Amino acid sequence: MDGIHDMGGKQGWGTVEIDPEEPVFREPWQGRAFAMGAMSMGLSGTNLDAFRHGLERLHPLEYLNDGYYGRWLKTAELLLVDSGVIAEGAVDAKARQLAGETVPDPEPPVLNKPEYERGGGGSLREIDTPPAFEVGQTVRASSNLATGHTRLPAYVRGRTGSIVALRPAAVLPDATAHFTGEDAQHVYTVEFTSEELWGEDAEASTLRIDLFESYMEVVS
Amino acid sequence: MSDGTKTDVPSIELRTEALEAILTDAGLVNADGLNGLINRFVNDVGPMNGASVVARAWTDPAFKEQLMADGTGAINEMGFSGPQGEHIVVVENSDELHNVVVCTLCSCYPWPILGLPPEWYKDPAYRSRIVREPRTLLKEMGLDLAESTDIRVWDSSAENRYFVLPQRPAGTEDMSAEELAAMVTRDAMVGVAVVDAAS
Numbered sequence: 233m234d235g236i237h238d239m240g241g242k243q244g245w246g247t248v249e250i251d252p253e254e255p256v257f258r259e260p261w262q263g264r265a266f267a268m269g270a271m272s273m274g275l276s277g278t279n280l281d282a283f284r285h286g287l288e289r290l291h292p293l294e295y296l297n298d299g300y301y302g303r304w305l306k307t308a309e310l311l312l313v314d315s316g317v318i319a320e321g322a323v324d325a326k327a328r329q330l331a332g333e334t335v336p337d338p339e340p341p342v343l344n345k346p347e348y349e350r351g352g353g354g355s356l357r358e359i360d361t362p363p364a365f366e367v368g369q370t371v372r373a374s375s376n377l378a379t380g381h382t383r384l385p386a387y388v389r390g391r392t393g394s395i396v397a398l399r400p401a402a403v404l405p406d407a408t409a410h411f412t413g414e415d416a417q418h419v420y421t422v423e424f425t426s427e428e429l430w431g432e433d434a435e436a437s438t439l440r441i442d443l444f445e446s447y448m449e450v451v452s
Numbered sequence: 453m454s455d456g457t458k459t460d461v462p463s464i465e466l467r468t469e470a471l472e473a474i475l476t477d478a479g480l481v482n483a484d485g486l487n488g489l490i491n492r493f494v495n496d497v498g499p500m501n502g503a504s505v506v507a508r509a510w511t512d513p514a515f516k517e518q519l520m521a522d523g524t525g526a527i528n529e530m531g532f533s534g535p536q537g538e539h540i541v542v543v544e545n546s547d548e549l550h551n552v553v554v555c556t557l558c559s560c561y562p563w564p565i566l567g568l569p570p571e572w573y574k575d576p577a578y579r580s581r582i583v584r585e586p587r588t589l590l591k592e593m594g595l596d597l598a599e600s601t602d603i604r605v606w607d608s609s610a611e612n613r614y615f616v617l618p619q620r621p622a623g624t625e626d627m628s629a630e631e632l633a634a635m636v637t638r639d640a641m642v643g644v645a646v647v648d649a650a651s
Contacts, residue, residue, distance in 0.1 A: 239579040246577050248572050248577045251570075256567065261468040268472065268486065270489060284557075284558055308471065312475075323470045324467075327462035327469070356538050383610060385609065387556070405610075419610050426584075430584055437605060438604050439607060441609050
């Protein structure tokens with residue numbers, strides 16, 4: 233989906249400050265949000281791709297304003313509510329109760345974990361189909377805009393590059409994030425020139441990105 | 453807050469506490485489990501792991517050869533594995549080529565060797581600009597590369613994780629792997645800094 237998360241090449245964000253003294257977690261709640269975010273995938277019967285898509289499904293203002301671990305917490309809530317592990321509104325009600333408000337708990341949820349076939353743990357898979365492309369080929373990234381989750385960022389769509397490596401096959405995030413199956417595919421590292429991506433006045437550099445087989449077509 | 457009237461939207465800290473309370477009451481998480489995971493990433497998994505990999509690659513040519521050919525295998529053999537480390541590819545910096553890593557879509561990062569990503573890596577400014585104007589941004593971040601050094605940016609868009617092998621600084625020939633590891637910074641292993649023997 234074309235969301236706030238797809239940041240490559242966007243302009244106007246200012247500069248980057250490095251804090252050499254940065255702790256792993258600045259505040260205790262951030263560690264707890266991280267841990268619950270990590271556990272929420274198993275607890276909700278979902279997966280890493282659904283979690284990443286959950287981050288993208290947050291409202292853009294929430295995505296930015298809640299900060300990194302705020303996003304993790306909101307996404308944990310989202311997956312747990314989707315799967316009926318916790319009730320919609322339960323976290324809000326509990327938070328208000330903790331603050332001393334008198335608010336009722338919502339009705340208990342009905343468990344609704346997604347049902348889909350998994351081919352194993354993690355994301356990498358052995359597949360029987362031979363790779364459709366080979367190193368050295370010129371390919372074009374698809375211009376098709378996925379409305380759901382995808383790992384094809386906007387800035388490479390429709391651009392032409394060359395394959396520099398074949399990587400281990402992996403489950404297709406576009407499928408697993410929506411529990412429609414795994415659709416494991418070959419993954420390739422594709423190199424693009426900065427001129428191809430950003431125009432002839434671009435600063436000279438090359439960009440390498442990992443693309444799933446169905447994200448590309450051969451340039452004849 | 454305690455008079456029972458409706459307040460503003462609860463803070464993110466309070467929401468975190470609320471979710472933990474709900475999941476704890478449901479028997480789905482417990483404090484020991486959460487603390488264990490937090491402590492692992494605060495104390496046991498971090499850039500010191502990656503630094504030991506780099507120092508060994510600098511001092512052990514056979515290991516370096518293995519590391520470049522099969523990053524995941526070589527790193528697993530050093531005892532570093534886990535989530536976000538399913539397939540690790542090591543890319544080597546030189547005078548001719550500088551590698552730098554980003555995840556424009558989220559925050560993909562090689563956890564087993566670098567721990568959790570720092571704030572700058574997750575900053576919209578880094579995620580947006582490093583793919584478009586890497587030389588300018590690296591300079592703003594304190595790394596002024598020679599014009600003759602090409603820049604290659606790796607966008608971690610799938611499950612491969614990229615790990616930068618920085619250049620060994622001159623004048624460190626007599627140093628042990630332990631002394632070298634102490635100089636290797638997280639930022640150098642992502643590619644926004646170089647290893648400086650003076651620091």
